[in-house]
Amino acid sequence: MVDAAGSAPVQAQVARGTSLRSMLAATEIDLRLFGMLIALGAILLGFHIMSGGTFIQPANMVTLAVQASGVAIMATGMVLIIVSRNIDLSVGSIVGVCAMSYALLMTDWLPAVGIDLSNPFQWLIALGLGLALGAFIGGFQGFLIAYIGIPSFIVTLGGLLSLRGSVWLLSSGAAVSGLQPDFRKIGGGVSGSVGDIVTWALAALACLAIIGLIFYNRRQRQRFGFPLRPRWAEILLGVVGCGISIGVAAFANANYWPRGLATQYALEHGITEPPGGLQIPVGFPWPILLVLGVTVVMTFLATRRRFGRYVYAYGGNPDAAELAAINTRWTIMKTFILMGVLAAIAGAIGSARLNGSTLDVGQSDELYVIAAAVVGGTSFAGGIGTIPGAVLGAFVMQSLAYGLSYNGVNSPTQNVVAGIVLILAVAFDTFNRRRGGGS
């Protein structure tokens, strides 16, 4: 019996060795994630056809990604919050408070203590203070939730209201504009992008990292006697991973400076313009690099660090986690501190993009962030959810908004579609899980 049970899966694998599903299984790719990528591709393709073939091109995809960046960054934190059976409704308001703080720090408060816009470190000081503010707000709410025991729904609902009110009180109801040019680079655009050389270098780095990780992973598995991926699967993963990094970089570099700006640059640098106009690649904009960086760091935190494992352990079974001597309170509080910092980063992108701040920056972001996490496969039952899934979820949601807007569909219709997709995505996921659990 023991022998039969042990050999059966191997036989089954051999028998279905040629099916796509088993090949995918051999590469150990997350099928949910793979499915979402396909869905995202289908959505983009749909809009491409709807627009008569103009939608999928570098400039548009960069806009889409930049617009999704704030929500994507926050969604990575929301995953951990929801996984540990909490919710954070205050993120949109934290974005608002932080965005307004950056704007006021740069235009009002720092100049008042002698650090004005011409000081090259002003934006860094403002950014640092804003991030600290985000961490403080998140930490305070986390403290109330973890140590005092007030439900997170209530604490963050209070945060949603009172922080939005604070935005008003901070600015006396007025919009603020005129930020430092260096700070505005956080928001992307031509000047807020890294250019072609850095973009290529980053792609090469990503490629090396992927290959390195595959080798490291294989060695570790060998060392501890874990089953190995077939060699062809390792090679496939490496090739596809590298291909995607380089492809994305090439795509970003195929986005050129606007004609007028390029002409001006040519004039200033004494370059004679070629007939087609000077083509200067834009490369990756900062907000997209921030999304990539945050995704990598958060994935590492969630899957490779003790903190992340504790979060999932707590989410899977709070009592068991507590009994296993995990400091659950401090773990929960840390998820909220992290969320606050991520919201502050999103606030920096938002205010940099606006070149200022209005009263409604971040308004109803909490809903999009939660939606992105849920579309990305995070379960409200706790314990389940991945960081890359949530980031993809954010891109799915924003691609709908951007695509519909691009094709001239009005905002009420956009909301209808976004709502339906949210429900469909979760319904599909629930259905899949039930089926998966049954087999």
Added chain:
Amino acid sequence: MRIPKLAAVMATCAIVLAACQPSASAEPSAGASAAAGGECIVGVSWNNFQQPRWAATDKPNMQETIEAGGGTFIDADANLDSVQQLTDVENLINQGANVLVMLAQDNQAILPALETAKDAGIPVIAYDRLIEDPDILYVTFDNIGVGRAEAEAMFERVPEGNYVLIKGDPGDPNASTFLPQGWDEAGLADKVASGEITIVADQFTDAWSTQTAQDNMEAIIDAANADGVQIDAVLAENDSTALGVVAALQAKNYDIVPVSGQDGDPANLQNVAAGLQYVDVWKNSNELGKVAGQAALDLCAGAAMADLAIPDGLIDSSVAPAAGLGVQDFETPNGTTVKSFILQPTPITADNLDLVIDGGWITQEELCANVTDSPPAACQ
């Protein structure tokens, strides 16, 4: 156990919120003691002082006009609370007000206060916001005229070409009906029909959100670029959306095409000064305060509502009602006919920015904060 906790949180929230309110709330002004004698006492009930404009421009102009005419000015701020406003109105009547000016928090909830006033034989001026009642005097700006002024200014600058329309929240009648009606009165529909103007995109903005306007405008620019279409002008309904449009033009390094707006928000006036927004239609509320103050004095003196008129020289001629200085009939959306003074909004461009400085709306220093090169006359 959860419910008491929740209640405690709510109570704490309420206390904290209450503590944050401006201390000036609901505190009747000092005029109460001067109520003796048969003089004219004008009671003003504001729905809020949170929006800076009321305390900064409306109130001082109304007060000055009333006091210059020998009247007494008393007021109360209801702090966005329609129940508080009912109490405020009763207090104002008890303090001997002969005329009431009301900026209603809610045009339905205010009706009991209106009844109290009418029972006491006190005439009521509905200030800036309509109260549906045939016996009131309605003093406001021409909201359709705002749209007309936006479009007229833009057509003068860009008579033909590709226009983008950025509208506000689809649920707000101003966004979906009144402002577009003003645009059409200025000739938008005709110019589209004759082919002088092509509408490249026409988009609403949920909740008048600046970020949403920016996201939409970026998508519109991308689509126009993909189609090889040059956008020549953007008709944005108000300032919050105009701010998003300008941010999108900058983010995309697009030409800074003429953009419209309304409200006279400081950030937008700064953009007008910096050459980033072409026109900002401004409601000069200084003048609105004067008109209400003068009307209150006249009503005090026993004039009938139908005989009221704005005296020559009281207000700047640029805001004078299109229909003339005499009181006019105004038909409300519910079909009630009320007496009204409906002032004209003022389009502000780089050429007449001095108006907003002279009007005390914004200081020159603030207005010109972001001006780098080629400052407009008002900043020199």
